Amino acid sequence: MLSEIQETIVKSFQVLQTTQLVKDKYENILEHLDSGIILFDRNGMLTFINVQMARLLGVSRSSIRGCSLTQIIRHSQMGRFNKRKILRIYKETIIYKKRYHELSDENGRYWLLTVTYGDQMDGDYLISAKDVSDHKQIEQTAYQNDKLAMLGKISASIAHEIRNPLTAIRGFIQLLRPHLLQLGKDEYARIILMEIDRANDIICEFLNSSKPSAPQTITVPVLPLLKEVVLLTESEALLKGCEIVLHEGQSALNISVDVKQIKQVILNIIKNALDAISDLGHYHIGIINLEVKEDLDNAYIHISDNGKGMDHNTLARLFDPFFTTKLSGTGLGLSVSYRIIKNHGGFISVNSTAGEGTEFIISLPKV
Ligand SMILES: Nc1ncnc2c1ncn2[C@@H]1O[C@H](COP(=O)(O)OP(=O)(O)OP(=O)(O)O)[C@@H](O)[C@H]1O
Ligand SMILES: [Mg+2]
Known part of the structure; x- marks a missing residue:
C-alpha cells in the first residue's frame, strides 16, 4: 500500500516536472x-x-x-x-x-x-x-507611385485637351488675318499666332518630356553634339554671369544615341547647373565644366558646376517625378532625363556637396 502511494507520488512529481519543463520551454519561446x-x-x-x-x-x-x-x-x-x-x-x-x-x-x-x-x-x-515597418514602407511607396502615375496621366490629358481649342483659335485667327490687315492691325494677328505657337510648343514639350519615346538612335561624334548644346545655353549663361567650358579631350569618340533626346538631357542638366549657380547671387563667379571620358565599354559625359550643391534630402529624391525645390520648376527635368538615359542602356550618377557644387556623370554604351 505504502509503495503504491510512493509510486503515485513519484509519478505525479515526474508529470509535474515534465509540465514545468514544457511550460519553461514555451515561455522561453514567447520571451x-x-x-x-x-x-x-x-x-x-x-x-x-x-x-x-x-x-x-x-x-x-x-x-x-x-x-x-x-x-x-x-x-x-x-x-x-x-x-x-x-x-x-x-x-x-x-x-x-x-x-x-x-x-x-x-x-x-x-x-x-x-x-x-x-x-x-x-x-x-x-x-x-x-x-510592420517594412510592409508600411512598401504600402507608402506603392501609394506614392500610384499618385504620381495618376498625376502624370491627368496632367498629360489636360495638356492634350488644351491643344484642341488652341488649334481652333489658330485657324480662326488665320481666317481673320486679311480683315485685320485691312484695318492696319496685322501686328495683333502676328502676336496672337506667335503666342499660340508658343503655348503649343510648351504643351508638346511637356507631353514629350513626361513620356519619352523609344530612342531613334544614330551614331554621332560626342563633342560636336556637346558644342551645339553649349551654343544653345551660352546666352543664358552670359546673362547669369557664368562661363561654360567644354574640354575637348576625347575628340573622336562616337556614341549611338537619339540626338534630340540626349540634347534634352544635357540641356536639362546645364539649366539646373545655371539655376544652382544663380542661387548664389550676382557676385558668385559661376563655372560649368563639360568633359568627355571613356573606358573600354562606356563613354562618360561629366557636367560639373560650382553652384549651391545639394543636401542629402534633395539628393535622395533628385530623380523623383515632380520633385522640385524651385518656385517655378515642374520637377520633371531630371526624372525624364533619367528615363531617357536608361532607355539608351546607360545611367546617370551624381556627386554633390552642399555649398560647393555638383557633378552629373552620364554614362552611355560606346559604339
Ligand atoms: N546642379 C544642381 N545643383 C543643385 N541642385 C540641383 C542641381 N540639379 C538639380 N538640382 C535639384 O534637383 C531638383 C530637381 O531637378 P529637376 O531638373 O528634375 O526639376 P527642376 O529643375 O526643379 O524643374 P524643371 O527642370 O522642370 O524646370 C531641383 O529642383 C534642384 O533642387
Ligand atoms: Mg530642371
Whole structure:
C-alpha cells in the first residue's frame, strides 16, 4: 500500500516536472519572439511580458512584473512618450474595444497591436505587437507611385485637351488675318499666332518630356553634339554671369544615341547647373565644366558646376517625378532625363556637396 502511494507520488512529481519543463520551454519561446507580447489577468494585473514588448515600452521586465496597469503608467522608469503610448493603447483596445491598433515608436518604426480577450482567454487580455515597418514602407511607396502615375496621366490629358481649342483659335485667327490687315492691325494677328505657337510648343514639350519615346538612335561624334548644346545655353549663361567650358579631350569618340533626346538631357542638366549657380547671387563667379571620358565599354559625359550643391534630402529624391525645390520648376527635368538615359542602356550618377557644387556623370554604351 505504502509503495503504491510512493509510486503515485513519484509519478505525479515526474508529470509535474515534465509540465514545468514544457511550460519553461514555451515561455522561453514567447520571451524571445520577435513580436512583443504582454498578458494582463481579469483584474488588470500584468502576468507576463516578453523581451520585445519591454523594449517597446522602454522598461525592464523585472520592474513591472505583477504591477497593475495604473502602476505601470505611474512607473518611474517609464518616459512620458511611452506613458502616452500605453494610455493610447488602453483607450483604443480596452475602452473602444478595437481589436487592432497601429502605433509608431520613437525610432519611426510601425507596430501593429492585436488584442485577444473573451472566453478563449479565460478573462485574460493578451496584447501582441508586430513590427510592420517594412510592409508600411512598401504600402507608402506603392501609394506614392500610384499618385504620381495618376498625376502624370491627368496632367498629360489636360495638356492634350488644351491643344484642341488652341488649334481652333489658330485657324480662326488665320481666317481673320486679311480683315485685320485691312484695318492696319496685322501686328495683333502676328502676336496672337506667335503666342499660340508658343503655348503649343510648351504643351508638346511637356507631353514629350513626361513620356519619352523609344530612342531613334544614330551614331554621332560626342563633342560636336556637346558644342551645339553649349551654343544653345551660352546666352543664358552670359546673362547669369557664368562661363561654360567644354574640354575637348576625347575628340573622336562616337556614341549611338537619339540626338534630340540626349540634347534634352544635357540641356536639362546645364539649366539646373545655371539655376544652382544663380542661387548664389550676382557676385558668385559661376563655372560649368563639360568633359568627355571613356573606358573600354562606356563613354562618360561629366557636367560639373560650382553652384549651391545639394543636401542629402534633395539628393535622395533628385530623380523623383515632380520633385522640385524651385518656385517655378515642374520637377520633371531630371526624372525624364533619367528615363531617357536608361532607355539608351546607360545611367546617370551624381556627386554633390552642399555649398560647393555638383557633378552629373552620364554614362552611355560606346559604339
Ligand atoms: N546642379 C544642381 N545643383 C543643385 N541642385 C540641383 C542641381 N540639379 C538639380 N538640382 C535639384 O534637383 C531638383 C530637381 O531637378 P529637376 O531638373 O528634375 O526639376 P527642376 O529643375 O526643379 O524643374 P524643371 O527642370 O522642370 O524646370 C531641383 O529642383 C534642384 O533642387
Ligand atoms: Mg530642371
